[in-house]
Amino acid sequence: MSGRAWVELDLAAVRHNVTVARELAGVPLLAVVKANGYGHGAVDVARAALAAGAKGLGVATAEEALELRAAGITGSIQILGSFLPDELAGAVEARACLTLHEPEDLQRVRQAARRAGRPLPVQVIVDVGMARHGVPLEEALPLLEAASRDPGVHLTGLLTHLPCATAPDLSLTRARLARFRRLIASAAVSGVLPAQVHAAASAALFRLPEARLNQVRAGIALLGLDPAQCLGEPGARLRPALSLRAQVMRTRQVGKGVPVGYGGRWIAPRETTLALLGLGYGDGLPYPLTQQGAEVLIRGQRCPVVGSVMMDYTAVDVTDLDEVPAPGDVATIVGRCGEAEITLVEQAERAGLIPYAFSCGLGTRLDRVVLSESAPAFRRVA
Numbered sequence: 115m116s117g118r119a120w121v122e123l124d125l126a127a128v129r130h131n132v133t134v135a136r137e138l139a140g141v142p143l144l145a146v147v148k149a150n151g152y153g154h155g156a157v158d159v160a161r162a163a164l165a166a167g168a169k170g171l172g173v174a175t176a177e178e179a180l181e182l183r184a185a186g187i188t189g190s191i192q193i194l195g196s197f198l199p200d201e202l203a204g205a206v207e208a209r210a211c212l213t214l215h216e217p218e219d220l221q222r223v224r225q226a227a228r229r230a231g232r233p234l235p236v237q238v239i240v241d242v243g244m245a246r247h248g249v250p251l252e253e254a255l256p257l258l259e260a261a262s263r264d265p266g267v268h269l270t271g272l273l274t275h276l277p278c279a280t281a282p283d284l285s286l287t288r289a290r291l292a293r294f295r296r297l298i299a300s301a302a303v304s305g306v307l308p309a310q311v312h313a314a315a316s317a318a319l320f321r322l323p324e325a326r327l328n329q330v331r332a333g334i335a336l337l338g339l340d341p342a343q344c345l346g347e348p349g350a351r352l353r354p355a356l357s358l359r360a361q362v363m364r365t366r367q368v369g370k371g372v373p374v375g376y377g378g379r380w381i382a383p384r385e386t387t388l389a390l391l392g393l394g395y396g397d398g399l400p401y402p403l404t405q406q407g408a409e410v411l412i413r414g415q416r417c418p419v420v421g422s423v424m425m426d427y428t429a430v431d432v433t434d435l436d437e438v439p440a441p442g443d444v445a446t447i448v449g450r451c452g453e454a455e456i457t458l459v460e461q462a463e464r465a466g467l468i469p470y471a472f473s474c475g476l477g478t479r480l481d482r483v484v485l486s487e488s489a490p491a492f493r494r495v496a
């Protein structure tokens with residue numbers, strides 16, 4: 115733990131966001147905590163989400179499910195992603211529900227069930243127009259029938275993923291949802307409709323009530339982030355759970371005309387005071403923030419990032435602050451500082467990224483500070 119730069123995770127915010135999402139949904143909520151809880155910390159986010167009433171957890175891989183189990187989390191876990199044959203043993207060990215993405219997956223899980231000596235829980239994911247993975251719509255009913263009869267599996271759900279639910283125009287998403295609903299109706303008529311039926315991730319959960327079905331899955335909204343400034347008024351009730359901060363390591367004066375940083379791409383337009391922050395792209399601060407007008411907060415004031423973001427450092431122009439910052443002063447890259455705030459969404463936009471990519475990119479070198487109500491100051495974790 116270097117103390118140079120750190121992520122702060124506000125568990126009360128996660129719990130609050132889970133409550134907002136659950137109230138809106140009116141049906142059970144699966145908290146999606148894949149990719150280390152979108153860079154926020156899977157175990158902490160998962161615990162907070164379950165404490166606030168999430169009914170289970172969604173991950174992408176067996177390894178992620180095992181990490182949650184190793185931390186002592188006992189709630190139900192669904193591996194939403196495609197799996198490789200080698201990952202099946204881990205999924206079984208983690209007692210996770212697998213998601214079937216193609217008809218052949220049923221055979222693969224059946225074999226794993228034989229080895230495990232017990233039927234394995236599965237759900238079927240249907241592709242309604244993403245062309246990523248998922249069973250083609252026309253193959254879904256035969257697969258549901260086969261899975262219902264198969265003693266090697268226990269079919270618990272049917273789901274789809276809506277790829278355009280953040281778009282301003284929801285007509286395409288409505289059409290895709292209608293296809294999924296027709297499949298649900300056919301499965302019900304055939305007597306093979308499993309108990310859980312879900313389609314909505316954060317955007318559809320907030321924007322499209324008819325997508326809520328009898329379960330929703332949400333990731334980014336639970337972290338207080340609006341995926342594309344599309345969540346409207348209920349989205350405004352969410353509270354960002356993550357702050358990103360770094361220490362000022364040193365300051366220096368440079369004269370007018372002095373080139374700063376790699377490539378000398380930024381040239382001081384005046385006598386300038388620079389502060390060097392102890393984080394760079396090696397910590398996940400996106401390199402494209404370079405010369406995109408990005409700012410950070412020091413002493414509650416916005417200070418421009420200048421020059422190229424470096425691997426271990428970032429330079430900011432602090433000339434306009436009332437007082438030159440001292441080494442050890444804290445710069446806020448994402449979060450609140452006094453009355454001022456810079457959101458993750460703003461920094462992601464400056465870097466040309468979606469919020470998911472900004473937060474997932476936060477590096478392992480960053481320290482982690484978990485704010486919790488039981489420890490009003492904070493506790494540090496490795």
Ligand SMILES: Cc1ncc(COP(=O)(O)O)c(C=O)c1O
Pocket residue numbers: 146194275314315316317331332333334335341
């Ligand atoms: C299948 C599936 N469901 C749910 C989610 C959660 O999406 P969001 O973070 O937009 O709520 C994801 C995330 O990519 C996903 O792949």
